[in-house]
Amino acid sequence: MNTLDAIYARRSAKHFDPHYPIPAAHEQQLLDATVQSPSCYNLQHWRLVVLRDPALRKTIRDTYGYQQTQITDASLLILFTADTKAWQKQPERYFANTPEGIREQLVGMIAPYFEGRPWIERDEAHRSVGLAAQTLMLAAEAMGYQSCPMMGYDLDGVAQLINLPEGFVMGPMVAIGKATEAPWPKPGQLPLKxxxxxxxxx
Structure with a gap:
């Protein structure tokens, strides 16, 4: 499936086959594709938590996830979090393959952009996570899987369950698998005008 086809075909699946296993090689391919996403200063803020433990998933669904069946039934459930302090952590490593002069210039621009601006730290982390989540979903669609992004969960509760580190923010959970029901018709896109x-x- 080409990129444009994946964009138009992707819908949010609400019901997944709980018995369908995604092969490990496909999971690796999906994760590898996800981290090709762009991010501010190539900081790659995203930290992906693959939620595998059935008991943990059930707790999230029953206590923090408003009984959404995607949480327990999807073949793969990935929680997107982001490190707002990524810019402070050896920023030169984000430009390992960049010519030295350009690398020094870019690294020198990072601290002035983020220093003393916590709203920028948070905004850029969320922007990077959004791009990465969309990359994951389009890759899944291209590989014949369906997906569903979810922000409808108790962020604080899940943050405690996964021991979210200080300085991190929560993004969406993305469910990936084989849908068991056709999605609803598209509700309608606003006209470009x-x-x-x-x-x-x-």
Whole structure:
């Protein structure tokens, strides 16, 4: 499936076959594709928590996940978190393959952008996670799987369950697997004339 086909075909599946195992090689392929996503200064803020333990998934579903069946039934459940302090952690490693002069220039730009601006730390972490989650879902669609992003869960409760480190933020859980029901028809996209502007809003 080409990229455009995957974009138009991808829908949020609500019911998954709980007995369908995703081969380990496919899971590796999905994760490898996910981390090809762009991120601010290539910081790769995302930290992916693969939720495998059935008991943990059941606790999330029953206590923190509003009984969403995707949480327990999907073949693969990945929780996206992000490290807001990634910019402080040996930033030169994010440019390991960059020519030395350019690497020094880019690394020197990171601290001035983030220092003393916690809202920028958080915003950039969430932006990076959003890009990575979409990459995962499109890769899954291209490989013949269905997906569902979920923010409908108790973030604080799940953060405690997974021992979320200080300085991290929570993003969506993404369920991947084989859907057992056809998705609803697309509810309808707004016309481009309503959402696209030329140069300004004036």
């Amino acid at each position: 309503e959402i696209v502007r030329e140069n300004t809003f004036a």
